[in-house]
Amino acid sequence: MSRILIIEDEQRIASFIGKALRAAGHAAEIAASGEEGLALVESSEFALVILDVGLPGIDGFEVLNRLRATGNNLPVVMLTARGALEDTVRGLDDGADDYIVKPFRVDELLARVRVRLRDASRPAESTTPSVNGIDLDLRTRRATVEGREVELSAREFALAEEFMRHPDQVLSREQLLSRVWGYDYDPGSNVVDVYVRYLRTKLGEQRIETVRGVGYRLVG
Structure with missing residues (x-):
C-alpha cells in the first residue's frame, strides 16, 4: 500500500x-x-x-x-x-x-x-553521476565541467543525465524524445538537435558525438 x-x-x-x-x-x-x-x-x-x-x-x-x-x-x-x-x-x-x-x-x-x-x-541509481569531466548532482540539480559550475535548464539537465546514464552508447532521437520529454511529441521535431547543441555549448563541443543517421553518443 x-x-x-x-x-x-x-x-x-x-x-x-x-x-x-x-x-x-x-x-x-x-x-x-x-x-x-x-x-x-x-x-x-x-x-x-x-x-x-x-x-x-x-x-x-x-x-x-x-x-x-x-x-x-x-x-x-x-x-x-x-x-x-x-x-x-x-x-x-x-x-x-x-x-x-x-x-x-x-x-x-x-x-x-x-x-x-x-x-x-526501482533500485536507486547514483545521485552524482560523473563522466569524462562532467559531474551532475541530482539532488541539488547542479552541473560542473572540470570543476567549473555550469547553469543548465531543467530540460538540459534531464538530457545530460540521460547521456551520462549511458556513456559511449548511441541514443537515437526517438529514444531521447521518449525518455527526456516523456510525452507525445512530433517525431519530425528538431527539439533534440536543438538541445544537444545547447549542451555542447555548455559541456564541450567534443563530448557529444553525432552518429550520422542514428543519433548521439556521449564520449565516456
Whole structure:
C-alpha cells in the first residue's frame, strides 16, 4: 500500500480521487492549499503527490518549484484544467513526472500513478553521476565541467543525465524524445538537435558525438 498526497482545493474532485485511490489499495490524504501540502510533505512520508495547479495562495507550479529546490524527488503528477501546451511544458520542465488535464478518466489517472510508483520503486541509481569531466548532482540539480559550475535548464539537465546514464552508447532521437520529454511529441521535431547543441555549448563541443543517421553518443 502506498501513501499518496492529493493537493487539490476543489473538495468534490479531491474526495473523488481519494476514493479511487483507496479502492485501488492506496492510502490517501488531502491538502486544500499549496502551503498545507508542503507542510504535510515535510512532516510525513508519501510515495507520490497528485498536485493541482490552480490552488489558493501559492499555485501548483510554485509548490513544485519549492519541492525540487530542496532536492525532494518525490514523484509528482500534476492534475489541472490548464491544458495549453505551454503549461504542460512548464510543468514537465519544472520537474513534474506527469501532467494530466481535467476532465480526466479515473482509470487513466490510476494507471499513471501505478507507472510512477513502479518507477520510484526501482533500485536507486547514483545521485552524482560523473563522466569524462562532467559531474551532475541530482539532488541539488547542479552541473560542473572540470570543476567549473555550469547553469543548465531543467530540460538540459534531464538530457545530460540521460547521456551520462549511458556513456559511449548511441541514443537515437526517438529514444531521447521518449525518455527526456516523456510525452507525445512530433517525431519530425528538431527539439533534440536543438538541445544537444545547447549542451555542447555548455559541456564541450567534443563530448557529444553525432552518429550520422542514428543519433548521439556521449564520449565516456
